[in-house]
Amino acid sequence: MTWRGAALLALAIPAPALAQAYQCTPPQRFDPVRPIQPDGPPRRVPIAGYTLAASWSPEYCRRPQDKASMQCSGANGRFGFVLHGLWPEAGSGPPPQWCSLTPRPSAQVIRRNLCMTPVPWLLEHEWAKHGSCMAKTPETYYRAAGALWRSLRWPDADRLSRQDGLTAGDLRRAFVERNPDWKxxxxxxxxxxxxWLREVHLCYGRDFMPAACDRQSFGxxxxxxLKIWRGL
Known part of the structure; x- marks a missing residue:
């Protein structure tokens, strides 16, 4: 199946989007998310492409202050790659951001996506800062992000972490092996x-097809x- 076919199929199926999780059970209840405060001015500029940012969860969970969170505690699952966010990009200059703080995502919508992005406040932050510039509602934004997420197959980063002389190119080639439509x-x-690996940034054109990253996004x-922390 091609990337486009997989994405269309994912859009058609109302299934939850999952992280690269060994197991995940979203909590029945979680602390209410406080309203997000913008960290910069609104910026409404034309969209030329997108970035899908995936965080390597064990690296994030190395910080002692995060050990009790859903993402790191192990109480609701053990995670590998998780979705940081889907970001609209400008053709040149700073990207669009903070187009609207409303409508806020409901608790039900946040819970539905916690196995993809196991951080409640981050789900709302990504919608307000990025998603509101490309979709009218949080539901539409998360549906688009989930469709792209489900179309991907992630390499075994645990196995890669044990490889002698690991490089950034080795990780890229492992991703292409699992996703042949990518370069x-x-x-x-x-x-x-x-x-140490922190994130993988996948670059898309305006048509949501894979596109070459600019120098900054390529890294x-x-x-x-490259080193990959296994969380042990």
Whole structure:
């Protein structure tokens, strides 16, 4: 099945979108999300493409202050790659942002997407900062993000982490092996200053088809050394 066919199928099926989870059970209740406060001015500019940002959860969970969260505690699941967000991009200059803070996503909508993005406040933040510039409602935004997410097959990062001499290119090639419609230049890698994997950024054109990343989104070259924290 092609990428486009997989995405259309995912749009047609009202299934929950899951992270790369070993298991996940969304909580019946969670603390109410406080209204999001913008960290910058509204910016309404034409959309030229999109970035789907996937965080490597074990790296995030290394921080002691996050150990009790749903994403890190293990009480609701153990996660690999999780969706950070779907971001509209501008052709040049800063991307669109903070187009609207309303309508706010309901608790039911947030819970439905917690196995894809296991951080309640982040789901609302991503809608308000990014999604409101590309969709009229949170439901539509999460449906689009979920369709793209379900169309992807993630490489086994645990196995890659044990590979001697691992590079950013090895991760990109492992992703292409699982997703043959993609090319190396369409896969961005975000690493810490010390070379630990933080995120994978997948670049799309305005038509939601894979597209070459710009230099900033692409990140380190294929030859750059990469480390992946397994969370052990």
């Amino acid at each position: 190396l230049e369409q896969i961005g890698v975000l690493a810490s200053d010390t070379g 380190p070259p294929d030859s750059a050394t």
